[in-house]
Amino acid sequence: MLVLLAAAAAGPGGGGAARLYRAGEDAVWVLDSGSVRGATANSSAAWLVQFYSSWCGHCIGYAPTWRALAADVRDWATAIRVAALDCAEEKNQEVCRAYDVHFYPTFRYFKAFTKEFTTGENFKGPNRELQTVRHTMIDFLQNHTEGSRPPACPPLDPVPPSDILSLIDNRGGRYVAILFESNSSYLGREVILDLILYENIVVTRALDADKALLENLGVSSVPACYLIHPNGSHGLINIVKPLRSFFSSYLKSLPDVRKKSLFLPEKPNKEENSETVVWREFDKSKLYTADLESGLHYLLRVELAAHKSLAGAELKTLKDFVTVVARLFPGRPPVRKLLETLQEWLASLPLDSIPYNAILDLVNNKMRISGIFLTNHINWVGCQGSRPEWRGYPCSLWKLFHTLTVRASTHPKALAGTGFEDDPQAVLQAVRRYVRTFFGCRECGEHFEEMATESLDSVKTPDQAVLWLWKKHNVVNGRLAGHLSEDPKFPKVPWPTPDLCPACHEEIKGLDSWDEGHVLMFLKRHYSRSNLVDTYSVDHGDPGAGGAPARGEEEEKGLTPPEKARGGHDPKSLPPPSVLGPGPRLSESLRHRLDVKRQDPHASGIRKEAEAAVPFLGVGFSSLDMSLCVVLYVASSLFLMVMYFFFRVRSKRWKVKHYHPAV
Secondary structure, eight states: OHHHHTTTBOSSOSSSOOOSSOTTTSSSEEEOTTTHHHHHTTOSSEEEEEEEOTTOHHHHHHHHHHHHHHHHTGGGTTTEEEEEEETTSGGGHHHHHHTTOOSBSEEEEEOTTOOSOOOOEEOOOSOOOHHHHHHHHHHHHHTSOTTTSOTTOOOOSOOOHHHHHHHHHOOOSSEEEEEEEOTTOOHHHHHHHHTTTEESEEEEEEETTOHHHHHHHTOOSSSEEEEEOTTSOEEEOOOSSOOHHHHHHHHHTSTTOEEOOOOOOOOOSSOTTOOOOOOOOOOTTSEEHHHHHHHHHHIIIIIGGGOSEEEHHHHHHHHHHHHHHHHHOOSOHHHHHHHHHHHHHHHHOOOSEEEHHHHHHHHTTTTOOTTOOOOOSOOOSTTOOSSTTBSSHHHHHHHHHHHHHHHHHHOTTTTTTTTOTTOTTHHHHHHHHHHHHHOSBHHHHHHHHHHHHHHGGGOOSHHHHHHHHHHHHHHHHHHHTTSTTOBTTBOOOOSSOTTTOGGGEEEETTEEEEOHHHHHHHHHHHTSGGGEEOTTOOOTTOTTTTSSOOHHHHHHTTOOHHHHHTTOOOTTSOOOGGGSTTSOOHHHHHHHHHHHHTTOSSOTHHHHHHHTOOOBTTBOOOHHHHHHHHHHHHHHHHHHHHHHHHHHHHHHHHHHHHOOOOO
8 A cells, every 4th residue: 555655646736736647638538526527427428437546656657558548549539538537636526425436546437328427337357458448448338228329339249241241242432341350359349449530431340150251252360351442342451460550550541531520529738727836945854744734634635535424344444543643643733633623523423324524524623613723735845746746645644654653652651541552553553444444546555454464463562563664664665666656856765764864774794784773763753743843834823724713813803812721712613522511512512413414315414504503602503403402392392282181181081980979
C-alpha cells in the first residue's frame, strides 16, 4: 500500500489537483463532476471510464498504458470511448461517492442509451494489459442488445458461410472486406471497429469452420482477408504480416476509402483552472504542520468521504484509527480538539451503521463548536513534489504514521483508557486496518498487508514498532525506485540519508549498514513535537477554513478568551462536550440525530438539518429538535386523553357491577 504511499503520487497540489491525463493532449476523454453524468447518460456511444486518483502510485504507473489504449482505439470513438476521472480532485468527491468508487483505479463500462442512473459495470478481465482491455471492450459492445447497440457500431458477429457467396456476387459500388479467422480471434472485430469512421468500405468477419469454402476461395491459413472491389472483381489480398495493424492500414489506403466528417463532442483544448504551483522553500530536517494537517484534511474530507456510510468492521476500523490519531497527533490545539471531539462522538455512538455525511458535518464544524479547526486547503511543504502528481498525500501519510508510532513510544500513557495501552502493535494494527479498508490504491494496500502479515507479529515493544515502520518504508522506497511515480528531485533512496543522520550509517566489510540504535534516536527526534514547525500552516482564524471564528469576530460578539476558558460560548454555536455541564452532551445530541437519519437510506438530511440549526435558550437546538418536541408533546397529550377515557369507562362498569339497589 504504502508502496502507494511512497509512490509519491500527489493529490491536489498547491493550487489545483494533479492530472495524469490532459484534455487536448491525450486521446483520453477527461471527465469531471460536471461532465461525467452528461457524457455517459443516454449516450449514443458506450463508455469505458477509469476512476483514478492522481496521488496513487499504481495509477501513475498505469497512465501510459491507458493513454496508449485511448490512442489505439481513437477511431472507435463513435462506438465506445475511453475516459478518465480523477477522484483526487475534491470537486469530484461527490460524484465518485455517487458512483461507489472506493479504490483506485476502478474501471467501469457504461452502455449506450442508458436512461436511468447507473454506477456502470465493473471491468472483467484477467489483467489490465492493453490487449486484454481492448478485447473486453469488444465483448462489452457485443453484450448490447440489438436495440441499444451504438448506431455507429457495425455488426460484430461472424456472417454464416451461406452469406459469403451472396456478398461476392452482389455489386454494391463499394469495397467489401471479409476477414476469415478462428473462433477465438479478435482480429476481425478489431479491424471492423478500426474502419467504422471510413466510408466506401464495409468490413465483416467469417469463421474458418467451412473448410470447403476456404479452399474454394484460396484461403490456406487464417487470419486472411478476402476483398471484393466496387467493380465486382474479388480475391485474396496479400499481407506481409497477418496482424491487425497491417490489415487496417491496407484497407484504409484503398482508393476512394476516406474518413467521414463527423462531429464528436468537443474536447477542451487546454486545462481549466490551471495554476502555477509555487515552490515553498523548506528544511528537510524538519517536520511541517502543513503536511500533517493537509493529509488529515484529505483523509477525512475526501478519501473517507468516498464511502456513503460506514457499518460493522469498517466503522470499528475508523473508530480505532481516529482514537489512535486523536490521542497521539502532536499538532496544533484546535486540530487536536477536533480529533478529540470526533473520537468522543464516535465512541459514544450506539449505532452499528452511520452515514459518512454525519462525520463530515462534525469535521466541517457545521455545529459551530468553538475552538475546533481543520484546514480545508492543501498546502504541501516537505511533501511537495517537482510536479503536482508526485509525493503529496502519500508522503503526508507516511509522515503521519511515523509520527504516531514515535509518539506512542515516547508517550506511553497517551493511549491510557482506550484499550490499546498495553499493546505495542496498537498503532501499527490501526494503520494496517485503515490502509486495508480505506486506502484508495488497492494494489498498494495489498503490498502493505503482505508486509504486515509477514513480520508484524515480531513487534513486541513500542520501539520495535517505530523501527518496523521505518524498515518497511525503506522496502517500499526500494520497490518504487525508478518507478514512474518517483520524483527525480526526491529519489527513492534508503532513509535517513547520511547527511541527515551520519551516525545512522556505518560500514561492515565495505558495505553500508544501519546502526539501529542511532536510527531509533533519530526517528524519535525527527518525528517529535519539538521538530514540528508551523511555517506555511493555514491561520486558524481564516474565515474560509471552516474552523473557529477569527479573534476579531469573537471580540465583536463579546466573547473574550477568559470567558471561553470558563465555558462561555457564542450563542450561535454548540459547545463541545466538555463544557456542556449536566445538560445534554454533544455526543447525545448527535447520536439522536443519527438515530433518526439511520432510517433514511440517502442520509442527506443530516447535513441540511445541521445547517438549519438555530439558537434556542442559549443551546444549539435545531429545527429537527423542535419538531420532535412538538411531536412528543402531542403524543403525550393523546396518550393522557386515551388513559382518561379508559379509566372513566372502566369506573362506570365497576359501579354497574358492584352497585346493588335495594328492593
